[in-house]
Amino acid sequence: MTPQDALKQQVARAAIKYIKGESIIGVGTGSTVNFFIDMLAEHKHEIDGAISSSIVSTERLQKIGIPVLELSEVSSIGVYVDGADEVTPHKKMLKGGGGALTREKIVAAVSKKFVCIVDDSKCVDVMGKFPLPVEVIPMARSYVARELVKLGGQPEWRENFVTDNSGEILDVHNLDISNPVALERTINQIAGVITVGLFAERDADVVLIGKGTEVITL
Secondary structure: OOHHHHHHHHHHHHHHHHHOOOOEEEEOOOHHHHHHHHHHHHHHHHOOEEEEOOHHHHHHHHHOOOOEOOHHHOOOEEEEEEOOOEEOOOOOEEOOOOOOHHHHHHHHHHEEEEEEEEEHHHEOOOOOOOOEEEEEOHHHHHHHHHHHHHOOOEEEEOOOOOOOOOOEEEEEEOOOOOOHHHHHHHHHOOOOEEEEOEEOOOOOOEEEEEEOOEEEEO
């Protein structure tokens, strides 16, 4: 196991305490979340079901015996655990490197508590070093790209990639994300955008950061 994987495993273990007493949980997507899902196997008797943000996570949850429910079957989710590509000290996040940003944003919106789990390499003061994913309806890809250029970004089509919603992704470089809430609203208003990978309006309630031999809580 690499040192970074050890940090991911460490922070995933720290998130387990947040599911205590919750019958329905939300589960995100990504390498850190995979460690979390594996650890859920020991607690599946405490969970009635999970809402998953991706097909990959659904398959992993079902493999360990946790029922995966449709969001329409529940009115709310007690806690949602997911990772991030970048996170600020103010608990704003950039997500979507794995392409599950839309479903992640939906699950986050329904959840009472959002717990973000990351290793310390994902911590930034200002987001934007990691390209910002924007999921788009395929017919609008070129138009949205032109609009993103007007905002100062350099969009790059994620070729040969289709999301679970049959959308496409533009990864946008060099955007100024000093005001993530305003930028999230602006990009979401572009016709043809399904959603942008800024989680600023609905940010994390708790951020767990794996650093060295400890887990830091924001």
